[in-house]
Amino acid sequence: MTARIATVEAAGRQHYGLVVEGGFVALSDDFPHWPTLKAVIEAGALGELVAAGTGRAVTHREGDFTYAIPVPDPGKILCVGVNFPDRNAEYKDGSAQPKYMSLFPRFASSFTGHGQPLVRPPENHTLDYEGEVVVVIGRGGRRIAAEDAYDHIAALTLCNEGTIRDWVRHAKFNVTQGKNWDRSGAIGPWLVPFEDSAQLDEARIVTRVNGEVRQDDVLSRMMFPVREEIAYISTFTTLEPGDMIVTGTPTGAGARFDPPKYLKPGDVVEVEVAGIGVLSNGVVDE
Template sequence: MRFATVSAGGEQLYGAVVEGGFVALSPDFQHWPTLKSVIEAGALDQLEAAAQGRAVTHTEFTYDIPMPDVVRILCVGVNFPDRNAEYKDGSVQPKYMSLFPRFSSGFTGHEQNLVRPPENHTLDYEGEVVVVIGKPGRRIKAEDAYDHIAALTLCNEGTIRDWVRHAKFNVTQGKNWDKSGAIGPWLVPFRDATQLDDARIITRVNGEVRQDDTLNRMMFPIREEIAYISTFMTLQPGDMIVTGTPTGAGARFDPPRYLKPGDVVEIEVNGIGTLRNGVEDEA
C-alpha cells in the first residue's frame, strides 16, 4: 500500500494511491489530521484496512511531500565507499558518520519542479532512501533498529554545491534552499528487512543513469545510523532519516553537470517507487 499527501480541490488530503487514482482517507480519520499523526498513533495498518475495496475519490491531484508537518529531518552524508573517494582528499573511511539537518521548506513533492535560485546555479541531485521512525527510542541497539521503522520513502536531496563551502564545518546553508529537493511520492509501510537490505538506488537525469548502487554497500548501514543517532537524541515517531547517496552526483563530473531548467530527475528504488521532478528557475 502507498500512502500519500496530496492537494486537490483547494484542500490537502492524505490517503492511498491505487490503480486509477487516489483514495482520500483523511476525511474518515479527522482525529489524525496528517500522515505524521497517523505514524505517531501507529495506525498505518488501520489506513490500509480502510482503503481496501474503496473507490477512487480523485483522479486529478498534485503530490505534496508525504508528511508536510515533519519536524526533524536528519541526513547522513558521504555514506558509500565511492562517495568518500570522490572527494579526492586521500582520507580513509571515517570512523563516525557525517550528519546535518534539513527542513521541510527545502523540499517539494513528486512531479513538482525543483527550484534553482538566482544567487547560484550549482543545483545538484542526490538520490536517497528515507526511513520514517514509527517507534520512539533512545540508545537503540543496531540489531533492534528496524523495529523502530514505520515506513520508507525517497528523497532527492538537492544541494546548492557552492553554498556548502561557505563555512569550514557547516553545510546547512547549501542544503536548505526552498524547494531545492524533493521527498515522495508516498510512504510505503516497512514490513521486513529485505525492503532495505535488497534495495537498489538508481538516479536518472533526462533518462541517463547517473547513480546506481545498492544499500548493502553503505559504509554506515541504516541499522547503525539509527543506533548512532539515537545515542545523542531520542528518536520520535515521524522523524525522518535520509540515509545517504551513491557516487555519481553532478558535482563529481569533470566538468560538473549541474541541473538546469527543463531537466528531469528520476530516483527509483525497487519496492518503493520512483520520485520524479523537473527543474525550473525561481520566478
C-alpha cells in the first residue's frame, strides 16, 4: 500500500506521521529536529519517515484526531488557472489555448484539512468547488528544465480550490481576493510520495457534490502539463522544498451551470484520484 503521510491535530497538539489501518501513527516526537513535514521534505527524508513508521502501533485511533493541511507552513502556494481545454471553452470568449499559463497565489490560511468544513462567508454566497491535483516540491531550483521537472517533486496530494466567484470579478486583472477567503478551500488528506511518472501522467480526477459527479477528466489533457508548470514557474521564482503547485481543475465547476450550482451549508464535496485518495469536506456558514 502506498504510504500516506499526514499532519494532524490531537489534544491541542500538531503531529505528523503515517495514516494506517485503524488510525494514525505519530512520528514527529521521534524527529524533533524536523518540526513540520516541510522540514522533513527539505531534508529529503520522507522515505526515512515512512520506514520509521512502518509496523508501528497506532498512536491515535480514528476519531481522536483531525486532519490539517499536510504541509502547514508552505513558502508558496501557486495555482494554475483555466488549464483544461473544456474549461477554457467555458469562458465563451472565443479564445484559443493561451500562449502562457494563468497563475495566482493562495495563502495557507485559505485552506483547511480533510474532513473539516469549507466556510461560506456572510459577505457573498457564491462559494464554488474546484477539484485539483497538487504537486509538492521536494528539491528546489530555478529555471528547471521541463524534462527534469519530475525530479523536483517530493509528493502529491489533492485540493478543493474553493472560490468565492463574485469576488474574482472585483478588479480587472486579478482573482486573488476571490481565491483567499479563510478556510474556503481544502488540501489533503495526506501526502503520497512521488515515485513514478504514471502517478501524474495517468491520473484521473473526479469531483462529486453530494454524490453527484460534477468533474471527471484526466491530467493528460491539461493544456499546460505539470512538467511545463514547474519549468515556467521556476523561471521567475525559485521553487523551494514544501512549495505547492495546484495544477488546474477540469470543466464542471458550479459557476458554469445555468443556473449556477454554488455550495451551501450541508453539502459534501469529494475530490478523488486513484492512488492518492479522497479529499472530503462539508460546508458551513461562517
